[in-house]
Amino acid sequence: MNLVVVGVGLIGGSFAKDVKKLYPNAAIAGIDKSETHLEEALNLGIIDQKGDYGTLSNADLVFVSIPVNALVLELPKILDAVGDDTVVVDAGSTKNLICEVVENHPKRRNFLACHPIAGTEFSGPSAAINGLYEGKTNIICEVEKTAFKLQERALEIFQQLKMRIRYMNPQAHDKHIAYVSHLSHISSFMLGKTVIEKEKNERDIFDLAGSGFESTVRLAKSSPDMWTPIFEQNKANVVESLEEYIQNLEQFKELLLGNAYEDVYQEMNNTNRIKQILKGIPLTKK
Amino acid sequence: MNLVVVGVGLIGGSFAKDVKKLYPNAAIAGIDKSETHLEEALNLGIIDQKGDYGTLSNADLVFVSIPVNALVLELPKILDAVGDDTVVVDAGSTKNLICEVVENHPKRRNFLACHPIAGTEFSGPSAAINGLYEGKTNIICEVEKTAFKLQERALEIFQQLKMRIRYMNPQAHDKHIAYVSHLSHISSFMLGKTVIEKEKNERDIFDLAGSGFESTVRLAKSSPDMWTPIFEQNKANVVESLEEYIQNLEQFKELLLGNAYEDVYQEMNNTNRIKQILKGIPLTKK
Numbered sequence: 001m002n003l004v005v006v007g008v009g010l011i012g013g014s015f016a017k018d019v020k021k022l023y024p025n026a027a028i029a030g031i032d033k034s035e036t037h038l039e040e041a042l043n044l045g046i047i048d049q050k051g052d053y054g055t056l057s058n059a060d061l062v063f064v065s066i067p068v069n070a071l072v073l074e075l076p077k078i079l080d081a082v083g084d085d086t087v088v089v090d091a092g093s094t095k096n097l098i099c100e101v102v103e104n105h106p107k108r109r110n111f112l113a114c115h116p117i118a119g120t121e122f123s124g125p126s127a128a129i130n131g132l133y134e135g136k137t138n139i140i141c142e143v144e145k146t147a148f149k150l151q152e153r154a155l156e157i158f159q160q161l162k163m164r165i166r167y168m169n170p171q172a173h174d175k176h177i178a179y180v181s182h183l184s185h186i187s188s189f190m191l192g193k194t195v196i197e198k199e200k201n202e203r204d205i206f207d208l209a210g211s212g213f214e215s216t217v218r219l220a221k222s223s224p225d226m227w228t229p230i231f232e233q234n235k236a237n238v239v240e241s242l243e244e245y246i247q248n249l250e251q252f253k254e255l256l257l258g259n260a261y262e263d264v265y266q267e268m269n270n271t272n273r274i275k276q277i278l279k280g281i282p283l284t285k286k
Numbered sequence: 287m288n289l290v291v292v293g294v295g296l297i298g299g300s301f302a303k304d305v306k307k308l309y310p311n312a313a314i315a316g317i318d319k320s321e322t323h324l325e326e327a328l329n330l331g332i333i334d335q336k337g338d339y340g341t342l343s344n345a346d347l348v349f350v351s352i353p354v355n356a357l358v359l360e361l362p363k364i365l366d367a368v369g370d371d372t373v374v375v376d377a378g379s380t381k382n383l384i385c386e387v388v389e390n391h392p393k394r395r396n397f398l399a400c401h402p403i404a405g406t407e408f409s410g411p412s413a414a415i416n417g418l419y420e421g422k423t424n425i426i427c428e429v430e431k432t433a434f435k436l437q438e439r440a441l442e443i444f445q446q447l448k449m450r451i452r453y454m455n456p457q458a459h460d461k462h463i464a465y466v467s468h469l470s471h472i473s474s475f476m477l478g479k480t481v482i483e484k485e486k487n488e489r490d491i492f493d494l495a496g497s498g499f500e501s502t503v504r505l506a507k508s509s510p511d512m513w514t515p516i517f518e519q520n521k522a523n524v525v526e527s528l529e530e531y532i533q534n535l536e537q538f539k540e541l542l543l544g545n546a547y548e549d550v551y552q553e554m555n556n557t558n559r560i561k562q563i564l565k566g567i568p569l570t571k572k
Contacts, residue, residue: 117496137493166493179481180495184502189553190534191473192560194527195465197534205563207423207452209466210403214564215501216470221561224554232547241480242539246532248476248483253528256521261514267475268510274478275507277491278500 013128069229178237192220299414355515464523478506
């Protein structure tokens with residue numbers, strides 16, 4: 001198998017590692033705008049060789065894992081360059097604009113729009129790990145627009161990586177993901193900002209912060225290069241989720257100011273249901 | 287050593303386990319308003335026997351780990367009941383009101399006001415674990431108001447548990463902890479609420495949520511019984527931190543609405559410093 005990974009960071013690098021494990025004879029080429037990352041990926045054995053768009057015509061699978069602003073620019077060019085029997089899979093955290101820009105591309109049927117929900121707050125080839133995708137959800141959009149045998153090729157790999165597949169349209173994807181992923185990042189970044197602003201002596205933050213703060217603020221370590229274009233592309237949904245979040249925070253504040261501690265209790269008690277939700281246990285509806 | 291643990295949950299139970307490991311001959315009694323928890327602690331071998339306030343006069347150390355609303359009521363009664371040579375240590379997440387209510391107590395010098403920052407989102411005796419306190423910060427307030435030899439007794443145990451000791455006045459404690467702990471809990475609870483409200487089909491949340499959401503929303507599993515009185519006692523500081531947090535979220539939203547993506551990038555880039563802060567590396571000030 002000929003695999004080309006465009007963007008050899010955490011997501012692309014981990015994909016390359018897993019594919020190499022599944023198909024020891026696979027030839028894996030890497031493309032990256034950062035020559036440093038490319039050298040690093042080569043030295044770490046994540047890729048076998050450097051590639052360029054000229055080599056895409058022979059690829060069985062092209063995995064594109066670059067920031068979503070680059071993705072909307074590069075994806076049409078990648079499709080221009082691939083062969084008729086190449087499947088191009090992306091890993092973008094937004095899906096609507098990406099599906100739109102290739103909607104009328106002559107090689108639309110060579111593209112499978114994916115979002116493997118497998119990121120961490122780390123980035124770069126050195127962050128790539130084996131088994132990143134195991135048990136993770138991969139959201140596939142507009143599957144019907146991809147040639148059947150090319151869908152099959154990608155899905156076989158996803159299954160071997162033990163991913164859980166969900167099908168969704170791009171609009172629904174972007175709406176849901178604004179709540180369960182994009183909003184978490186903003187809440188975390190702004191929590192980090194609020195605390196840093198207050199605690200001028202950073203040594204104190206470290207001393208006083210427990211694992212609770214560390215967990216809540218973990219996503220504030222994430223890459224602005226990756227996240228700025230995500231917020232831009234999904235602006236409408238992100239702003240909506242942010243407004244609802246701010247409204248809930250305002251309401252909680254009002255309860256505190258009004259000494260309505262029974263209501264404060266109930267707010268937390270109702271939200272404790274998140275325990276069952278995160279365990280994946282279907283809940284009885286109220 | 288005679289140890290009495292008042293409140294045999296995660297915090298008290300873990301303390302009892304560690305003390306038993308350090309002092310295999312220690313006699314450990316438990317007091318809890320929940321008979322179920324007390325039986326559970328006994329069955330798990332966390333305590334050797336049940337106690338009551340009548341048994342406190344012989345205790346070397348009384349460890350009080352109950353919700354802070356109960357703490358302000360029970361602490362004076364506990365001090366009434368202890369012997370002259372007993373040290374009473376609390377583990378409350380607020381310190382101001384607690385220090386106030388015992389300020390003029392005749393046995394004030396038997397009390398050491400502590401806040402071991404070691405909680406998790408779990409609670410009850412079954413959540414108690416060995417080694418919970420290792421490497422954790424223990425904030426001690428008004429140390430000068432505790433009899434020297436009683437300070438020493440408690441500190442020796444804290445050192446053996448490998449805790450990092452920090453001294454602070456109760457007002458400073460409550461202000462700092464509002465930012466690095468109490469605010470995190472509210473941000474997490476309200477994030478959980480916002481997502482649950484939106485996603486009527488909880489199965490979808492589970493399917494789409496990555497580890498990022500799980501980490502950010504982890505604290506929303508916390509006990510309302512514990513947290514409602516904390517927010518009540520630390521209302522002024524919590525409301526202040528919440529207002530600053532909401533203001534930062536509002537500002538971020540305005541940047542998105544105004545398409546000011548360079549500023550959005552800078553907001554995140556500046557907050558990335560949290561990486562170094564959490565690692566405890568002293569930072570160069572800007």
